[in-house]
Structures are given as structure tokens and as C-alpha cells.
Amino acid sequence: MSIEDIIREDDIGVYKTLLESTRAIPWKIDWETLRFAYIGPQIEELLGWAPQSWATVQDWADRMHPEDRAWVFDFCVAQSQAGVDHEADYRALRKDGEYVWIRDVVHVVRNPDGSPNALIGFMFDISERKRTEERLLDMQRELEELSFKDGLTGVANRRRFDMIVENEWREAVASGQAISVVVLDIDFFKQYNDHYGHLEGDECLKRVAAALAGIVRSPRDLLCRFGGEEFVLLLPGTDEATAMALAWRCLDLVDKALIPHAGVGAGKRLTLSAGVHTTVPTERDEVLPFIAVADRRLYLAKERGRARVVADGGL
Numbered sequence: 532m533s534i535e536d537i538i539r540e541d542d543i544g545v546y547k548t549l550l551e552s553t554r555a556i557p558w559k560i561d562w563e564t565l566r567f568a569y570i571g572p573q574i575e576e577l578l579g580w581a582p583q584s585w586a587t588v589q590d591w592a593d594r595m596h597p598e599d600r601a602w603v604f605d606f607c608v609a610q611s612q613a614g615v616d617h618e619a620d621y622r623a624l625r626k627d628g629e630y631v632w633i634r635d636v637v638h639v640v641r642n643p644d645g646s647p648n649a650l651i652g653f654m655f656d657i658s659e660r661k662r663t664e665e666r667l668l669d670m671q672r673e674l675e676e677l678s679f680k681d682g683l684t685g686v687a688n689r690r691r692f693d694m695i696v697e698n699e700w701r702e703a704v705a706s707g708q709a710i711s712v713v714v715l716d717i718d719f720f721k722q723y724n725d726h727y728g729h730l731e732g733d734e735c736l737k738r739v740a741a742a743l744a745g746i747v748r749s750p751r752d753l754l755c756r757f758g759g760e761e762f763v764l765l766l767p768g769t770d771e772a773t774a775m776a777l778a779w780r781c782l783d784l785v786d787k788a789l790i791p792h793a794g795v796g797a798g799k800r801l802t803l804s805a806g807v808h809t810t811v812p813t814e815r816d817e818v819l820p821f822i823a824v825a826d827r828r829l830y831l832a833k834e835r836g837r838a839r840v841v842a843d844g845g846l
């Protein structure tokens with residue numbers, strides 16, 4: 532044996548040790564037979580399957596989460612056939628039945644004519660990264676939800692209303708269905724604050740919101756706090772008679788909540804006033820004037836003595 536051979540053997544030993552002591556798991560697949568020529572022993576520590584049990588690409592595919600299997604397999608085969616290096620993230624099945632997120636980074640070794648000769652690659656355990664990504668996504672979802680909620684009462688806020696009403700308006704224009712809105716306002720709320728204090732005023736707003744929450748009939752109905760002591764109920768696909776009945780029901784729900792309001796006279800209860808408007812919008816109509824009509828009707832209800840609903844008032 533020449534000195535060169537000894538050096539080469541030593542080098543191979545060094546490379547093998549290096550490859551098998553990294554956290555990344557090396558592997559090689561012969562393209563013609565689609566069999567594993569090699570897989571690093573670290574695979575057993577990560578997934579529990581011994582290196583000898585990785586015989587063919589079928590073993591690799593079988594040990595993949597069913598939801599990932601088809602697309603990962605098709606993607607990797609297509610890329611390999613095209614001679615393109617690639618990577619894929621998927622859930623690999625552990626022997627104990629759990630799944631581990633893996634990133635497989637694949638290099639295509641090509642024959643002189645360009646056809647694939649072998650695939651060599653590294654599998655990386657990316658579970659921790661995926662967990663962090665999922666936590667971030669959850670936090671993002673939570674933040675998004677919070678940004679659409681009124682901080683005090685927990686019902687939808689104005690921002691959400693503005694977003695939903697635009698969509699529902701377009702839908703009503705397209706479908707020719709009626710859309711209704713009820714604008715609700717607490718009566719004598721300034722006196723409530725003056726009498727009980729601002730903190731009690733906040734509690735009162737929460738109680739009113741909780742009582743009104745019972746009005747929502749379907750996911751399309753939207754109750755929101757418009758600001759201050761004003762709430763709005765958006766009722767897509769709802770005609771005038773139904774909207775009117777629902778507005779009265781809102782007043783009734785708050786009445787039944789029995790919120791005392793001594794600020795307007797002993798023994799009195801908190802009441803609401805409401806303005807209602809219904810329309811079948813056309814392309815030419817706009818949302819804001821539609822809501823403004825309900826708002827003006829609300830002020831008519833206040834003028835006429837409060838604790839009532841106005842649905843026409845000549846407007």
C-alpha cells in the first residue's frame with residue numbers, strides 16, 4: 532500500500548467522522564435503483580429507525596406525514612428529473628409514532644449527459660424552528676383578533692365594522708338583497724358617569740355590550756361598539772320589518788339587564804335609543820350616507836323622548 536493510499540484512507544475516515552458527527556443527517560440515493568446507498572447513523576437517534584431499514588425511496592415516502600407525502604414526493608421527483616437542486620420541509624414519522632419536522636436539502640449529481648446519477652443530501656431537524664414559527668403565527672393571529680376588538684367591551688370595534696360593512700355592501704349590491712343597520716345609543720350616559728363615576732360607566736358599557744351580544748342571529752350579523760356609548764348592529768340580508776323588530780329587541784335586552792340609572796330619577800333603569808335604516812343598494816349608493824340616515828333617526832328617537840326606535844321619521 533502506497534503512502535498516497537494511506538493518506539486517502541485516512542481522509543475518508545476523517546470525512547466519515549465529520550459527516551457522522553454533525554447534527555445534519557447525510558444520505559445518498561442511487562437514481563437508477565432508487566435505493567439508499569448510504570444514510571448517516573444519526574437518523575436512528577432522530578427518528579428511531581435504524582440506518583439499515585432505509586432501503587428504498589419508498590421507505591422514505593412511507594415515513595412521511597400523509598398530508599405531506601404526495602406533494603413532497605412529486606416535487607422532489609420532478610426537481611430531480613430536471614436536475615435541479617432543491618429542498619423540502621416535511622414531517623417525518625418517528626418509530627414511536629410522533630412526527631418531526633425535517634428540512635431535506637438535496638443536491639442532484641448528474642451524468643455527463645445531464646441525466647440524474649444520484650441524489651445526495653442532508654436532513655435537518657427543524658422542529659424547534661417550526662414550533663417558534665407556529666408560536667409567532669399564533670401570536671400574530673391573536674394580535675389581529677385583538678386589533679378588531681373593542682378593548683373595553685370585547686365586542687367588535689369600529690375598525691372591524693369598517694372592514695365588514697364594505698364587504699357586505701358589495702355583496703348586497705351584487706345580490707340585490709336588503710341590508711339593514713341599527714344605531715344604538717345609551718340614554719343619559721353623561722348623567723350616568725356624573726352620578727356613578729367613570730369607572731362604573733365603563734362597567735355599564737360592558738353590561739350593555741354583554742346584553743346586546745344576545746341579539747346576533749348568525750355569523751353575518753355584526754354588533755360593534757362604534758365609539759363612546761354608541762353601538763351599531765349590522766344586519767346583512769335583513770328587511771326593514773325584521774330590523775325594526777331586532778332594534779326593539781335590543782332595547783328589551785338592555786331593559787331586562789336591569790341596569791339602574793338613578794341619575795335620571797330614582798328607580799329608573801338604563802335605556803337605549805335606536806335609529807334603523809334598510810336599503811337595497813345599487814352601484815351608485817355609498818355606505819356612509821346609509822349609516823348617516825340611521826344616525827339621524829337615532830337623534831329623532833332622542834328628541835322624541837328616548838327609549839324608543841325610529842325607523843322612518845320622514846328620513
Ligand SMILES: Nc1nc2c(ncn2[C@@H]2O[C@H](COP(=O)(O)OP(=O)(O)OP(=O)(O)O)[C@@H](O)[C@H]2O)c(=O)[nH]1
Binds near residue numbers: 729730736
Ligand atoms: N365611562 C365611560 N364614559 C364614556 C366612554 N365613552 C364616552 N363616554 C361618555 O359618554 C357620555 C356621552 O354623553 P352625551 O353624548 O352627552 O350623551 P348622553 O348623556 O348619553 O345623552 P343622550 O345621548 O342625549 O341621551 C359622555 O359623558 C362621555 O364622557 C367610555 O368609554 N367610558
